[in-house]
Amino acid sequence: MVAQVIDGKxxxxxxxxxxxxxxxxxxxxxxxxxxxxVVLVGEDPASQVYVRSKGKMTVEVGMNSYEHKLDVDTSEExxxxxxxxxxxxxxxxxxxxxxxxxxxxxxxxxxxxxxxAKDVDGFHxxxxxxxxxxxxxxxxxxxxxxxxxxxxxxxxxxxxDAVVIGxxxxxxxxxxxxxxGDSCTVTIAHSRTKDLPDVVRRADIVVAAVGRPEMVxxxxxxxxxxxxxxxxxxxxxxxxxxxxxxxxxxSAAARAGAITPVPGGVGPMTIACLLANxxxxxxxxxxxxxxxxxxA
Numbered sequence: 001m002v003a004q005v006i007d008g009k010x011x012x013x014x015x016x017x018x019x020x021x022x023x024x025x026x027x028x029x030x031x032x033x034x035x036x037x038v039v040l041v042g043e044d045p046a047s048q049v050y051v052r053s054k055g056k057m058t059v060e061v062g063m064n065s066y067e068h069k070l071d072v073d074t075s076e077e078x079x080x081x082x083x084x085x086x087x088x089x090x091x092x093x094x095x096x097x098x099x100x101x102x103x104x105x106x107x108x109x110x111x112x113x114x115x116x117a118k119d120v121d122g123f124h125x126x127x128x129x130x131x132x133x134x135x136x137x138x139x140x141x142x143x144x145x146x147x148x149x150x151x152x153x154x155x156x157x158x159x160x161d162a163v164v165i166g167x168x169x170x171x172x173x174x175x176x177x178x179x180x181g182d183s184c185t186v187t188i189a190h191s192r193t194k195d196l197p198d199v200v201r202r203a204d205i206v207v208a209a210v211g212r213p214e215m216v217x218x219x220x221x222x223x224x225x226x227x228x229x230x231x232x233x234x235x236x237x238x239x240x241x242x243x244x245x246x247x248x249x250x251s252a253a254a255r256a257g258a259i260t261p262v263p264g265g266v267g268p269m270t271i272a273c274l275l276a277n278x279x280x281x282x283x284x285x286x287x288x289x290x291x292x293x294x295x296a
Contacts, residue, residue, distance in 0.1 A: 033063065117284065123140065144277070219251070233248030
């Protein structure tokens, strides 16, 4: 059995095309252009690449992109003042403060200063609470992307047994909430889970988000299960730098029914869902119907 590869790149391109269509419609019918503001503090190279890529794709789908680059030693007061200004700017529908922030800034304080309705990362404590109680919220981009790929592959997820490996606030916990919302039976497993291999072997759906290279071998995977690998780990192999996931791809692909590769799986979906969230936030702000197929 060879697993079907879930091509995140192709799927993300489809999502971006849907977003672009809806943005064009918004402009034409309502004279509204969604706007995304990204705030970058400091010179972190990975964050700079990511922010550039976000800006480029925002413009490609027809949205307005507002980039704010601040010095590494920017004070908390100045950063909070900028967030407040963006909260009050009607042209800005989504606000994203790029993490990690320099050590002297309190990440929780900054994230929770963003207007929850504009929090397109879905990290604000209000959005976390709304998601946890099954109410309308902004949903974190990576879990939303995983959910879209699962729905696309399976249609209905109702009654399926899902194991999420990893309990982070960014992926593990919201992923579990989304799967519960789609009527899966959900287990959150982690490094301390007893008999982790046995727990994973029960699952029809495995979402791996632990940040440990190739931690999940193929013999943990049930025959025909769907494997969503959120991990992006840089390792050295044969003298070369290589990107690998949290799942050992070759052995898992021999048993799984479907699997996401690394790179080219979940990664591209994160930015596509950020654009989808900005569109959703814009529609909600203007009391317009939400875009179909782009929300949880």
